[in-house]
Amino acid sequence: MLKLFNTLGRKKEEFKPIKVGEVGIYTCGPTVYNYAHIGNLRTYIFEDILKRIFLYNGFKVKHVMNITDVGHLTGDADSGVDKMLLAAQREGKTAWDVAKFYTDAFFRDMEKLNIIKADTVCNATQHIKEMIELIRRLEKKGITYAAGGNVYYDISKFKDYGKLALLKQDDLKAGARIDVDANKKNPYDFVLWFTKSKFGEQEMQWDSPWGRGYPGWHIECSAMSMKYLGEHFDIHCGGIDHIPIHHTNEIAQSEGATGKKWVNYWIHGEFLVLETGRMGKSLGNFITLQNLTDQGFDALDYRYMCLTAHYRKQLTFALDALEGAKNSLRRLREKYIEFRKETGKADEKKLKSYKEKFTDAVNDDLNMPQALAVVWEAVDDKNLNGAEKIAVLDDFDKVLGLRLSESKEENVELTGEAKKLVEEREKARKAKDWKKSDELRNKIESLGYELKDTPEGTKVKKK
């Protein structure tokens, strides 16, 4: 049985698909005006694990993700400046070039993190027609109003507005949010279509029944998810920051238009935080995957680190924690290489109990820390032979996504002094001068290398 924590209702529930054996998943994608930071990437890793667990359980998965490549304000609540425009000005490019550049960068990160690409990746700018149709549908139902040149969603016409975020009716009336838009009847109303840009030089504009302009940012997810997954589908995911505004507004739009339930399960991932607090593009303290690579980490070290924490718990990012993850992953790869060299046949019966334990962990609302514990238990189990361990690890890696089968022995190219010392030590060992050999070992290790004497000779690795 697969259980998931549903934000809608705030409890763990058994997953029941709309169509037997199939699951439709929509995940909110990036706004492509800058690189993704590792906090964003944590969300995509959690969503990838979720998807892999469905595949592991034999489901047919249909995954749709959007790319927000249209102008999008820095504040979710129609406030702030336009992010794409800001980036275009910053980089001296057109908004279209900015979008293309960061979309490519995003997919390079996804590939490095071994995140399976969505079956359908849809760009907001290519679905303006669908967004306009959806706004018209809402308009016909009397849920919208025009003011100051913009089309607004009237939340007083949708009684379930606060159900996902558990917003109270009183809060909605009082308008807890600071908003400067005097056109709004209620502070929680939001823009569906802008014709009056605050920014004179807005590049991305389209014709619409309400005049030339551009969509509000929530409408794209409603329009595109329903186009590709239907008006009722299984799962919608994102970071927890999307609960109070973006996802709340998506529900209002979709259910307002169809008059029926839209999504069955809402799954949200917690934040990655820095020791000093939250990380964010707007805070100017964000770390990219490239920053980690520059410091000698592999993208999969970061993926491993994310697996050590439950997706609904905050994860504090620190370099020593990443270092720990890197060492664990390296150890796992070394073991994998060792097991691969062993001969023997796998006994299916012995594998079964491990697969069950692993499945129980991942199916319990993605308990990846527990799943990793099962991995290490199998690695250290003296009753399993190499072939059995490889079979188990290959199976688990369908969910972990650590590319274990690609593990290679680390071949260090030695240069300069280290190379000379290793050669000298080889000679000392041949001459059975153990004292000298030990002295040389210490010297080599102090240069940052690790030595392992094997029947085939001495192996050298970077520490």
Ligand SMILES: [Zn+2]
């Ligand atoms: Zn969305």
